[in-house]
Amino acid sequence: MIKLRENVVLEDPESRIREYCEIEEYRGYDDKHSINNVISKEDILSANNLYAMIDRYDNTESSRLLNHSERIKENLAKVPNKDIFAVSCEEWREVKSNIKALLTDFLSIKGIGLAKATKILHLKRPNLFPVLDSFIIKFLLDIEIAEVEKTNHVEIGLKALELTRWIIIKQEAAFRDLDSQMSDLPIKLTPVRLFDILCWTTEKWDIRKKLTAPYGTPHKSLLR
Numbered sequence: 001m002i003k004l005r006e007n008v009v010l011e012d013p014e015s016r017i018r019e020y021c022e023i024e025e026y027r028g029y030d031d032k033h034s035i036n037n038v039i040s041k042e043d044i045l046s047a048n049n050l051y052a053m054i055d056r057y058d059n060t061e062s063s064r065l066l067n068h069s070e071r072i073k074e075n076l077a078k079v080p081n082k083d084i085f086a087v088s089c090e091e092w093r094e095v096k097s098n099i100k101a102l103l104t105d106f107l108s109i110k111g112i113g114l115a116k117a118t119k120i121l122h123l124k125r126p127n128l129f130p131v132l133d134s135f136i137i138k139f140l141l142d143i144e145i146a147e148v149e150k151t152n153h154v155e156i157g158l159k160a161l162e163l164t165r166w167i168i169i170k171q172e173a174a175f176r177d178l179d180s181q182m183s184d185l186p187i188k189l190t191p192v193r194l195f196d197i198l199c200w201t202t203e204k205w206d207i208r209k210k211l212t213a214p215y216g217t218p219h220k221s222l223l224r
Helices: 013-023 041-048 061-067 069-076 089-107 114-124 134-141 150-170 172-181 191-207
Strands: 002-005 008-010
Touching: 002 172, 002 191, 008 191, 013 172, 013 191, 041 061, 041 114, 061 069, 069 089, 089 114, 089 150, 114 150, 134 150, 134 191, 150 172, 150 191, 172 191
Parallel strands: none
Antiparallel strands: 002 008
């Protein structure tokens, strides 16, 4: 059992994760971790496999991102690939400050928002960064990020990360159990990725009742 919010408890998170992997985008993204400090064309292509939509409406977005890569590299090098729940409170202050600088770099690029940034950052630091798209921000913070000025998106991202960290810390044993239960998956998912999938599917499938998916229709793990 994992409690995502006071009013949202998943009694069988294992079934939810397995159903996600069956019908939603999984291969082509979660098998493309690239744990280094360089943002590459391959990272962008992999993020697009999870609907980052970089270049979809402006075909110069990826060029701007790659041109900015040296500055991003400096700040990314300061951010460890460490399980978010394993970062001590003392260490978290420094890590969070470095993440703020990193997100500020990403979001200073025209066309790059929080969802696009974290879909890339999860590939670079898969143990630390969950994906934070609009569904997850709405679920965690009750914020429609598209309606908020972009100047506030870094702080929203930091709040979502802080909440992610505390939810996992408070239920570390449950997340470790879930991680163990998922060990037979063909592509390993990190605890923060398990967390964002649980939030995303709850918002999409259970709250918004959006049951379309690329490879099927969810029905096995829907909340009743």
